[in-house]
Amino acid sequence: MKILITGSNGQLGRELVNQLESINQSIKQVKYDILPTTRDDLDISNQANVDSFITYNKPDVIINCAAYTKVDACEDNIETSYKINSLGARNLAIASKKVNAKLVHISTDYVFNGISKYPYKEDNKTEPNSVYGKSKLMGEKFVEQFSHKYFILRTAWLYGDGNNFVKTMIKFSKQNKEVNVVDDQFGSPTSTVDLAKVIINIMETENYGVYHATCEGECSWYDFAKKIFELKNIDIKVNPIKSKDFKSKTQRPQYSVLDNFMLKLIGLNSFRRWEESIEEYLKKYDIMI
Numbered sequence: 001m002k003i004l005i006t007g008s009n010g011q012l013g014r015e016l017v018n019q020l021e022s023i024n025q026s027i028k029q030v031k032y033d034i035l036p037t038t039r040d041d042l043d044i045s046n047q048a049n050v051d052s053f054i055t056y057n058k059p060d061v062i063i064n065c066a067a068y069t070k071v072d073a074c075e076d077n078i079e080t081s082y083k084i085n086s087l088g089a090r091n092l093a094i095a096s097k098k099v100n101a102k103l104v105h106i107s108t109d110y111v112f113n114g115i116s117k118y119p120y121k122e123d124n125k126t127e128p129n130s131v132y133g134k135s136k137l138m139g140e141k142f143v144e145q146f147s148h149k150y151f152i153l154r155t156a157w158l159y160g161d162g163n164n165f166v167k168t169m170i171k172f173s174k175q176n177k178e179v180n181v182v183d184d185q186f187g188s189p190t191s192t193v194d195l196a197k198v199i200i201n202i203m204e205t206e207n208y209g210v211y212h213a214t215c216e217g218e219c220s221w222y223d224f225a226k227k228i229f230e231l232k233n234i235d236i237k238v239n240p241i242k243s244k245d246f247k248s249k250t251q252r253p254q255y256s257v258l259d260n261f262m263l264k265l266i267g268l269n270s271f272r273r274w275e276e277s278i279e280e281y282l283k284k285y286d287i288m289i
């Protein structure tokens with residue numbers, strides 16, 4: 001099975017390549033013919049580039065891990081956000097249909113407005129507040145419109161091999177004795193390890209559709225920071241603050257917990273609790289941080 005991965009230098013892309021290679025190694029054969037691509041080989045916002053690359057390589061599955069993920073920068077760079085997050089997804093969707101490939105597209109909790117009191121299910125109303133969320137939602141719509149065999153997986157609070165909240169907190173703790181973290185935004189920290197596993201399992205099936213894909217359980221950014229410092233035995237004072245006191249260009253969802261309802265229905269919800277996944281991550285990446 002030929003698997004094309006876009007954005008393979010990003011957090012999720014790297015983990016997917018690792019897991020697919022490990023599967024090949026463990027069964028001592030090339031079950032997955034992996035084609036990792038970066039922006040240099042395949043710029044998803046360039047339709048001609050996407051079309052020629054995909055029609056030439058004819059993958060069986062395309063996993064789109066490429067995105068413009070800097071949410072604050074999206075507010076200033078609206079065109080870039082839409083070019084990558086919306087048109088990029090459209091370009092891949094059109095090309096995937098031409099070669100009859102399945103398309104796994106990754107989306108976000110930011111498609112919701114965050115005012116719910118209950119975890120969002122897949123059919124809840126989308127209403128993004130930010131440029132990032134709006135551009136990602138348009139990407140989802142293009143995928144639904146132009147791909148005939150798609151999986152859209154909405155994830156959140158992702159961490160893996162790359163820049164993320166966990167590394168920011170640990171780096172910050174090296175030079176500071178206290179840190180302010182918001183305690184009124186809730187979500188589910190999600191490990192790329194858990195997400196990549198679900199992607200690999202679902203892409204083998206024909207359970208096409210929209211899925212919520214986050215680790216189980218929920219917490220605030222404050223709770224998450226406390227947990228990271230506790231697990232790393234870092235002595236730092238964590239001060240809870242409110243979102244209104246945290247300067248940000250982006251209106252972030254207050255409550256963006258996602259219910260993996262559809263994954264549970266098809267029996268593929270292998271996500272662990274967020275506390276378990278972060279513990280494993282901090283052990284694994286001890287040297288790198």
Ligand SMILES: NC(=O)c1ccc[n+]([C@@H]2O[C@H](COP(=O)([O-])OP(=O)(O)OC[C@H]3O[C@@H](n4cnc5c(N)ncnc54)[C@H](OP(=O)(O)O)[C@@H]3O)[C@@H](O)[C@H]2O)c1
Nearest residue numbers: 007009010011012039043044066067069106108155156158
């Ligand atoms: N990180 C989170 O907390 C989070 C939360 C919810 C959903 N998600 C979604 O999860 C997915 C994976 O996120 P991630 O954290 O792995 O992102 P990431 O680490 O920022 O990686 C994104 C990758 O996309 C590449 N890219 C950007 N524009 C491109 C283009 N035009 N063509 C090809 N590649 C391009 C980037 O390359 P450069 O380095 O060259 O820019 C980068 O390697 C994304 O769809 C994201 O929207 C992430």
